[in-house]
Amino acid sequence: MTAHEPSAARRSSGRIGPALRGIASSLLTPILAVLAAFMVGSVVIGVLKVNPLLAYGHLLRGAVGNLGQLTTTLVSSIPLIFAGLAVTLAFRASVWNIGAEGQLYMGALLAVWAGTALRLPAGLHLLVALAFGAAGGSLWAAIPGFLNARRGLNEVITTILMNYIAIWFVAYMIHYPLREPGWNPQTSQVLASARLPILIEGTSLHAGIILALAAAAVVHILLTRTGLGFAIRMVGANRQAARYAGVNVAAVTVVTMALSGALAGLAGASEILGTRYRLLEGFSPGWGFDAIAVALVGRTTALGTILGALFFGALRTGANVMQASTGLPVVAVYFIQGLVVLFMIAGSAANFVRKSAERRKEAGTVDRDTGSAAIS
Amino acid sequence: MKRFSIILLCVVMVTTAFVAGCAKKEEPLAKKAAMLLSGPANDGGWNQLAYEGLMTLQNEKGFEVALTENVKQADHLQLLRNYANQGYKYIIAHGYEYGDALTTVAEEFPKVTFIQIGGVAHNNKNLNAVLFTSAEAGYITGVLAALMTKTNKIGLVGAVEIPSIKADFEGFKKAVADFNPNARVIEAWTGSWTDIAKGKEAALAQIAQGVDVIMANGDAANHGAAEAVRGTNVLYIGWSRDQKEYAPDNHIVSNVQSVSAILVNLVDKGEAGELKGELHIMGYKEGAQYLSEFGPQVPESVRQRVMQVVQDVIDGKITDFGGGQ
Numbered sequence: 212m213t214a215h216e217p218s219a220a221r222r223s224s225g226r227i228g229p230a231l232r233g234i235a236s237s238l239l240t241p242i243l244a245v246l247a248a249f250m251v252g253s254v255v256i257g258v259l260k261v262n263p264l265l266a267y268g269h270l271l272r273g274a275v276g277n278l279g280q281l282t283t284t285l286v287s288s289i290p291l292i293f294a295g296l297a298v299t300l301a302f303r304a305s306v307w308n309i310g311a312e313g314q315l316y317m318g319a320l321l322a323v324w325a326g327t328a329l330r331l332p333a334g335l336h337l338l339v340a341l342a343f344g345a346a347g348g349s350l351w352a353a354i355p356g357f358l359n360a361r362r363g364l365n366e367v368i369t370t371i372l373m374n375y376i377a378i379w380f381v382a383y384m385i386h387y388p389l390r391e392p393g394w395n396p397q398t399s400q401v402l403a404s405a406r407l408p409i410l411i412e413g414t415s416l417h418a419g420i421i422l423a424l425a426a427a428a429v430v431h432i433l434l435t436r437t438g439l440g441f442a443i444r445m446v447g448a449n450r451q452a453a454r455y456a457g458v459n460v461a462a463v464t465v466v467t468m469a470l471s472g473a474l475a476g477l478a479g480a481s482e483i484l485g486t487r488y489r490l491l492e493g494f495s496p497g498w499g500f501d502a503i504a505v506a507l508v509g510r511t512t513a514l515g516t517i518l519g520a521l522f523f524g525a526l527r528t529g530a531n532v533m534q535a536s537t538g539l540p541v542v543a544v545y546f547i548q549g550l551v552v553l554f555m556i557a558g559s560a561a562n563f564v565r566k567s568a569e570r571r572k573e574a575g576t577v578d579r580d581t582g583s584a585a586i587s
Numbered sequence: 588m589k590r591f592s593i594i595l596l597c598v599v600m601v602t603t604a605f606v607a608g609c610a611k612k613e614e615p616l617a618k619k620a621a622m623l624l625s626g627p628a629n630d631g632g633w634n635q636l637a638y639e640g641l642m643t644l645q646n647e648k649g650f651e652v653a654l655t656e657n658v659k660q661a662d663h664l665q666l667l668r669n670y671a672n673q674g675y676k677y678i679i680a681h682g683y684e685y686g687d688a689l690t691t692v693a694e695e696f697p698k699v700t701f702i703q704i705g706g707v708a709h710n711n712k713n714l715n716a717v718l719f720t721s722a723e724a725g726y727i728t729g730v731l732a733a734l735m736t737k738t739n740k741i742g743l744v745g746a747v748e749i750p751s752i753k754a755d756f757e758g759f760k761k762a763v764a765d766f767n768p769n770a771r772v773i774e775a776w777t778g779s780w781t782d783i784a785k786g787k788e789a790a791l792a793q794i795a796q797g798v799d800v801i802m803a804n805g806d807a808a809n810h811g812a813a814e815a816v817r818g819t820n821v822l823y824i825g826w827s828r829d830q831k832e833y834a835p836d837n838h839i840v841s842n843v844q845s846v847s848a849i850l851v852n853l854v855d856k857g858e859a860g861e862l863k864g865e866l867h868i869m870g871y872k873e874g875a876q877y878l879s880e881f882g883p884q885v886p887e888s889v890r891q892r893v894m895q896v897v898q899d900v901i902d903g904k905i906t907d908f909g910g911g912q
Contacts, residue, residue: 273669283665290661379778386748394707394750394912395683415664482661491684492747496659531662534655535621535669 237515240562241508241522244554252547261537273532274525280532282414286486288524290315290495292423293478294502295509295516296430297348301471302511303434305447306464310355310370311475312499313377314348318476319483320381321347323490324389326401326483333404340405341422341480348476349469351377356468360461366468374499382492389490400488407485419481424517426474431513433470443467475499508555526551620644620677620854621653621670623663625684626780628656632806632827633780637681637704640846648854650677663688671696677854681705681846683749689714700857704846705751711864717849718751720870722908723900724842725755727871727878728824729762730896731840732800734889735822739770742793744812746780746805754911755804755826761909762896773798777808786811794821800839802826809833822884829879839882840893848875868912872901 253263275281294311301308308314322344331339355369384398391399407417434440445453446463454460478498483490505523509515526548533539620641628638634656644650653675655666663680667688670678678699680689683706693701693714701714709716732741741763745752760772773796775789786808790801794815802824803812809825813833816823823834825841849869856862869875878897881890899905 279668287661382778395686396749486664487660487687489687491660493684494660496661527662528665531655531665532669535653535666535673538653540656 274529291520295505313374314475315479319479322480344480352472417485725758729759757909790815
C-alpha cells in the first residue's frame with residue numbers, strides 16, 4: 212500500500228524531499244487517529260469524573276515512564292511483532308490469516324514440550340525449542356493453506372475454526388498429558404537451558420525482542436529482495452495474472468501460510484520461553500487477533516508492523532497503570548483502545564480511497580507507476 | 588504549515604500530559620489493599636465474591652482499596668508490581684493462575700503481604716494462599732441432590748475444568764453414590780466463565796435427558812443453567828453466592844462461599860503480625876462456607892439429614908469426599 216508513495220512524491224513539487232514526504236504522510240494518519248481517539252476518549256473519561264489529562268499522563272508514564280515500564284512495553288510488544296508479521300506476510304499474498312491465535316497456541320505448546328521434555332545443552336536447547344514453536348505454528352497454518360490451494364476453501368473461515376481446535380487441544384494437553392503433578396492445571400516449567408536470556412538485569416526484557424526485530428528484517432528482505440517474495444506479491448496482486456505468468460499459485464499459497472504460521476508460532480514460543488516459562492489455559496490475551504489490527508495499522512509492511520506492535524504494546528502497558536492509578540473502570544481503557552484502532556483503520560481506509568481515486572484519475576498518464584504499485 | 592502546527596499541538600499536549608503525570612508522587616499508605624480479578628467484578632459468582640470481600644475491607648476495616656478486573660495472564664507481573672510500587676500493604680490475587688507471578692513479585696517486595704485465593708502459592712514469608720474446601724461443599728450439596736431427585740438423574744454444569752470445581756464435582760458424586768446409589772450423575776463443562784448461552788444449552792440438554800436436579804458451579808454458567816430451569820419443575824442448586832434470585836421457584840440451596848470472612852480473618856492476623864505465608868484451607872468449619880436457606884420444596888426430614896452431614900463434616904466425622912480438596 213505504501214508503494215504508490217514515491218510516485219505521489221515525484222508529482223509533488225514540495226520543498227521536503229520525496230522520501231521524507233512519504234514518511235511524513237504515512238505517519239500522519241496514525242498520529243491523527245491517535246489524537247482523535249484520545250479526544251473522544253477524554254470525553255468518556257471526563258464523564259467518569261477523572262481528569263483526562265491526568266489519566267493520559269498516567270497512560271504515558273505507564274508506557275515509557277521509567278526503565279521498568281519501558282521494558283514492560285517492549286516485552287508486551289514481542290508477541291505482537293511476531294503475530295503482526297504473520298498477518299502481514301499472509302496479507303501480501305492476499306491470504307487472510309485470522310488463525311494467528313491458534314497458531315501461536317500450537318507454537319507455545321510445542322515449545323513448552325521441547326523445553327520441558329528434551330535434555331540438550333544450553334543454547335542448542337533454546338534453538339530447538341524455538342524451532343519446535345515455529346514448526347507448531349507452521350504446520351497448523353499449512354493446513355488451511357493447503358485446503359485453500361487445493362480445494363478453494365475460504366481461509367478466513369478455516370483459520371478461524373482452526374483457532375478453536377488449537378485452543379481446546381492445548382487445553383486438553385495442559386489438563387492431561389503435559390500436566391505438572393499438583394494442584395494447578397499447568398505444564399511444568401521450561402528448563403533453564405531452553406529459556407531466552409534476560410537482556411537487562413532486573414527487568415523482564417528478554418532476547419525475544421532481538422529475534423522479533425530480526426524476523427521483521429527477514430520478512431522485509433523476503434518480500435522485497437527474493438524471488439519467493441516477488442511470487443508472493445504477484446499472487447497477492449492478481450492470482451490469475453500470476454498463474455498465467457507461470458507462478459505455481461497453489462504452492463506459493465501453502466508456503467506463505469506455512470511461513471506466516473511459523474511467525475505466529477514464534478509469538479507463542481517467545482512468550483513461553485521468554486517470560487512465563489510454562490503454559491496455562493488462556494495464556495494469550497488475544498495477540499493473534501490484535502495482530503490483525505497491528506498489521507493494518509502498520510500498512511502491511513515489516514517496519515510498519517514493528518511500529519504498530521510497539522504502539523499497541525505501549526497502549527496496553529500504559530493502560531494498566533492508568534487503570535490502577537486513576538481507578539477508571541477497565542472498560543474505559545478498552546474503550547480507548549478500541550477507538551484508536553477504529554480511527555486508525557478509518558484513517559487508513561480514507562487514505563486508501565483517496566489515493567486510489569487519484570490513481571484512477573491519472574491512470575492514463577502514469578500507467579507504469581500503477582502497474583508497479585499493484586504488485587508491491 | 589497547517590500540518591506542522593497540528594503535529595506541534597500534539598507534541599505540546601503529550602508533554603503536558605507527561606508532566607502532569609509525573610508531578611503526582613505516590614505516598615506509601617498503611618491501610619491499602621489492592622485486588623486483581625481475572626473476570627468482571629459483577630459476575631454474580633467467583634469474582635463478585637472477592638469484590639464483596641474487598642468492599643468489606645473498605646467499609647468495615649477502613650482500608651483504601653483498588654481493583655483491577657478482567658486481568659489477562661500477560662499482565663500479571665506488571666499489575667502486581669504496579670500495586671506493590673504504589674505502597675499497597677495487601678495485594679490479593681483471586682485465582683490459581685496468579686501463582687507464578689505472585690511467587691516472583693513477593694520475592695521482590697518483602698514488605699508487602701500477598702494473598703492468593705483459590706491457589707496454593709505460599710512462601711512462608713509474605714505470600715499466603717487460601718483454598719476453599721470445595722470437595723466437602725460438593726459432598727454436602729450432593730447429599731441434598733441425592734435425597735431430592737425423583738427421576739434418579741442429577742445434572743452438574745461446570746465452567747472450566749479447574750481443580751476446585753473438579754473436587755466439588757467429585758465430592759458431589761461421592762455423596763450421590765453414598766446416599767442414593769441408584770441415581771446417575773450427568774456432567775457437563777462449558778469451558779467458559781463468561782458464556783451464559785453455553786451454560787443454558789448444557790442444562791437444557793441435561794433436562795432433556797430427564798434430569799430433575801441441577802447443580803451449577805461456574806460463574807456465568809450458573810446464570811445459563813438457572814435460566815434453563817426457570818418455569819420447569821427442575822430443582823436448582825447454586826454455588827459461590829446465595830443464588831436464590833436466579834431461579835426463586837427452583838432454588839433449593841446454595842453453597843455460599845465468603846471471601847469477606849477469609850479476608851477479614853487474614854487481614855486481622857496480618858495486622859497482628861501473625862500472617863506468615865502459610866497455606867490456609869478454609870471451609871464449613873471456619874465459617875468460610877455455609878449453606879443458604881433451603882427452598883420450600885425441601886422436606887423437614889431431608890433438611891435434618893443434610894444438616895447432620897454438615898455437622899459431621901465440621902466435626903471431622905466425614906473425611907472422604909472423593910479424593911479432592
